[in-house]
Amino acid sequence: MNIAFYGSSILSSYWNGAATYYRGLLRALAAHGYEITFYEPDAYDRQKNRDIEPPDWCSVVVYEATPEALRRVAQRAAQADIVVKASGVGFEDEALLEAILSHARPEALKVFWDVDAPATLAQLRAEPDHPLHAMLGRLDLVLTYGGGEPVVYQYRSAGARECVPIYNALDPGTHHPVSSDERFSCDLAFLGNRLPDRERRVEAFFLEPAVSLPGRRFVIGGSGWHDKPMPPNVVSLGHVGTNDHNAFNATPLAVLNISRDSMAENGFSPATRVFEAAGAGACLITDAWLGLELFLKPGEEVLVARDGGDVAEILDGLTANRAAQIGRAALQRVLREHTYAHRAVDTDRIFREFAKRPKLEAAE
Structure with a gap:
């Protein structure tokens, strides 16, 4: 089967946190x-x-961000057995979904793939006239990259025929242990773009611990932080390309994961960074969120902080040997259970199962 996948970008991670998710999962699907x-x-x-x-393993079509170019690429949906529109494409998302649905063949499997489901669902609740409300019934399937049963229930309640989470995972060919790099040498590192629903939590879980531990070195990577006031022991690197992610994760004593507000409130939403860090053998400290234990075991494969005070306490008592032990355990766990090869098996099964349904449902 062939897939037409409309997303933000597979070529660039710049202001595009879904890049490694797309790459890992689609490469694994290509192997099927x-x-x-x-x-x-x-x-x-x-x-x-x-x-x-x-x-x-994937053909890429880059189109101009214009209505005419959008119409041209949407017409190519007619050639596909499976048509996927991801959330957060970044240019005329609703118009793109409408155009894709209009051009897709009746027998094609039509999928909305939400890479930020808690935020999308919050928007749907706040905007009863949002165009996605009307289009959910025209889709065969909603896939999400997290969210668990809360997201599944909410999407079904909103009118989706079915919703299935396909979680982030590790691509061991891309993210793996490497030698340390002096650029990223520190006690605690955080990687994430500056976003409105993340900034407050970054202040609480990263900047406040930096203030309370003035003798420790902190490093923050990601776009948008250049004009954010930082304590003197924090180094801001700006955008860190995916080619440097392994060294960024493998070098520090510990790496911090901070969920966005919506994902922390919903739970069951491990960020891509969680698996990237574990894949590099990093000692990961994460903010607490519901469902974490489904992916990594707290206290053995990951360290969990309820607030910035916990982060400072964990870091203050963390030894290099303990950090290395946690990193090794996390790496073994994700290789065993949470690679994109595992996710692709699930996705392939779902595609083949749901590809049989639309003809009957479309006739209703």
Whole structure:
């Protein structure tokens, strides 16, 4: 089967946290025999900040961020057996979904793949006239990259025929242990773009511990932090390309994961960074969220903090040997249970199961 996948970008992680998710999962699906074409708009300077060139396991079509170019690529949905529209493409998302649904063949499997389901669902609750409300009934399936049963229930209540989470995971060919890099040498590192629903939690879980531990070195990577006031023991690196993620994760004593507000409130939403860090053998400290134990065991494979005070306390008592032990345990766990090869098996099964349903349901 062939897939037409409309997403933000597979070539660039610049202002695009879903890049490694797309890459890992679609490469694993290609290994199952899927022929994939990824359509991405030339937006947000992503094409000027590419992390990879077009891969051999996926065709990539970059189109201009104009209504006419959008219409042209949407017409190509008619050639696909499976048509996927991801959330957060970044240019005329609702118009793109409408155009794709209009051009997809009746027998094609039509999928909305939400890479930020808690935020999307909050928007749907706040906007009863949002166009996605009307389009959910025209879709065969909603996939999400997290959220667990709370998200499944909410999407079904909103009118989706079915919703299935496909969680983030590790691509061991991309993220793995490497030698340390002096650029990222520190006691605690955090990687994430500056976003409105994350900034307050970054202040609480990262900047406040830095203030309370003035003798420790902290490093923050990600776009948008350049004009954010930082304590003197914090180094701000700006955008860190995916080619440097392994060293960024493998070098510090510990790496911090901070969920966005909506994901922390909903739970069951492990960020891509969780698996990237574990894959590099990093000692991960994460904010607390419901469902964490489904992916890593607290106290043995990950350290959990309820607030910035916990982060400071954990870091103050963390030894290099203890950090290395946790990192090794996390790496073993994700290799055993949480790779994109595991996720692709599930996704392939779901695609094949749901591909049989639309013809009957469309006739209702």
